[in-house]
Amino acid sequence: MSFSVLSIIYLLGSVTFIIGLKMLSHPATARKGNLIAAGGMTLAILGTIFLYEHNGERLHNYGWIFTGLLIGGVIGVLAAKKVKMTAMPEMVSLFNGTGGACAALISAIEFRHLSENVVTTGELLTILLGLMIGAVSFAGSMIAWGKLNGRIKDFAFKGQHIVNQVVLAVMVICAVWLLWSNDGLQVHHHILFYIVLVLALLYGVLFVMPIGGADMPVVISLLNSFTGVAAACGGFLYNNQVMLTGGILVGSAGTILTILMCKAMNRSLKNVLIGSFGGAKAGVAKEQGLYKAISLSDAAVVLAYAQKVMIVPGYGLAVAQAQHACHELEKQLEEKGVSVLYAIHPVAGRMPGHMNVLLAEADVSYDKLLEMEQANAALPTTDVVLVLGANDVVNPAAKHDPDSPIYGMPILEVETAKMVIVNKRSMKPGYAGIENDLFFQPKTSMLFGDAKQVLQQLISEIKQV
Known part of the structure; x- marks a missing residue:
């Protein structure tokens, strides 16, 4: 009975996400749409806490759960109330990065948990995708946050694009090797898993570090889509419909917005994905003549x-x-x-x-x-x-x-x-x-x-x- 009720709750939560996203497209309804989607998320969280069952057991560590919710809620409310409009982009990057970190942590925890049992190739693939995409989103978002608030300066070196692609290729090869040798996870598989994590974090840093100037809106949008895809992987892993729907909506919306931003910047999506835009050309001041002032x-x-x-x-x-x-x-x-x-x-x-x-x-x-x-x-x-x-x-x-x-x-x-x-x-x-x-x-x-x-x-x- 509780499973049926929880399924209905997840369905309602998914519907509120879709309605909320639609209402966000117009300023007159954006505030109401945000509240509707937040209400659906609250309903889904409470439903999961009190109704979710696994092997006949429900969650029992309510003290830790509600303490975490309280701490996170207080931090979120205070940050949202105190943030200035000038600092809004960096707060978006920071919060987006925490979402990517959560997805990567879920993958790491589930890898340790599932490695004690039989892990299917599909489960391992979902875990690895969530790990890689979430870690890239976290590391990249943290660099974007630092660059937006001036703590981190643009940095690039000769041949960085090649290094980026090598790091990405090695990360993917390690992940494929881990999938290919999935015949009962051994110690060396655990080492390989964390090598993938480190490479994903490194790629996230290298990916965003050279980006600067007017290209920053593009990378923020792209990293936002990464976090959505990573969250969707968690939804697949847990067979959680509302988490899957939310992740897909964020991922698809972020991807569409990225494409629109690339069009507005006259950049190709391929260049964005390999990190070859932004600080490639340095602006050079030239003699322009005189300007005219007005009182x-x-x-x-x-x-x-x-x-x-x-x-x-x-x-x-x-x-x-x-x-x-x-x-x-x-x-x-x-x-x-x-x-x-x-x-x-x-x-x-x-x-x-x-x-x-x-x-x-x-x-x-x-x-x-x-x-x-x-x-x-x-x-x-x-x-x-x-x-x-x-x-x-x-x-x-x-x-x-x-x-x-x-x-x-x-x-x-x-x-x-x-x-x-x-x-x-x-x-x-x-x-x-x-x-x-x-x-x-x-x-x-x-x-x-x-x-x-x-x-x-x-x-x-x-x-x-």
Whole structure:
């Protein structure tokens, strides 16, 4: 009877995951979708704790289980409440890495447990896949976390791509050897298993270490899909339908998002998988000529008397925590009869959807957010483009400079608008470390200063226009 009830609970949990994922596709329903999926997960966890049976026995170590749940829950809640939007990408990497670590630990524990009994080839294959993918996700996510918060610098050496592929090949060969010799696990099989674990951790580090600049959203998305696949392996191992469904959803969604990110970056998925993108080319500053600055009062007049304004948010907006001031500027301009829209590049910021989350926090209407293709179609009829902390995603060098590290990357073509105002703290190059040709074009004016302070001052000036 308990098995039937547990099966129904797992089915309900799986359905809530699917519904929640669907609702996450729109900001208006994302919060509710997240709660629905979390409710389904809570139901599945409690069902497993109290109803799961194996050989007629149920779980009995409730003290350890609920202590772990309590500690993890408190840490998660406090981290989510205290994290700033600028630190959101690194928190995503950290939490994703812990998911990969859990999958790898499950494989290690089950390998020791099953090795005492008869292990089928299918079980061993599932264990090895969970181990390798989970360990790569953990190690890679930890490196990504360190790089995003500045603790780890980009590092690459000559021939690293070859080393990466050799490490990957040796790891796979060891895993295949372990599967091929599965005739009763001996001591040397255990040694081989942990060699696979070490190689997977090493590959995760080498895979992410050279990646830098605007490529970081791609690797975060890819590692997220790895964690999902590793979790799905655990679902196969335990014959747990809800764990399997959740893992498949995360893995497939992460893979699709990775492909979309690669398209937005003009990168091939093959290059992502072998770790041959990111820090391969170093940005070289070149002589561009003179740039033109604009005062706050002049910028306010230009914006107030425009008919159509396009705002391009970037990581600088997140750093300054200026999303609410940006929304206030939008409202002030609309009171003046100005049409205000936002142009969102797929890889703006440090993680997929970073700008969407940032603006949603400030209650900016989703209907005002234009995707890159829509924005580029509307830019030629735009009077003023206000670029707030974005750099590489508006750099025209991506279209006409074959020597640029971002050459071929689709960008927001803001230079086609009638006028461009760029807000930056200084003329320092962006995250990819390259100069931006846009800053030196005749139609571009630079408005220096912290994004939040500049926007607040613009609002005051516009009220007086």
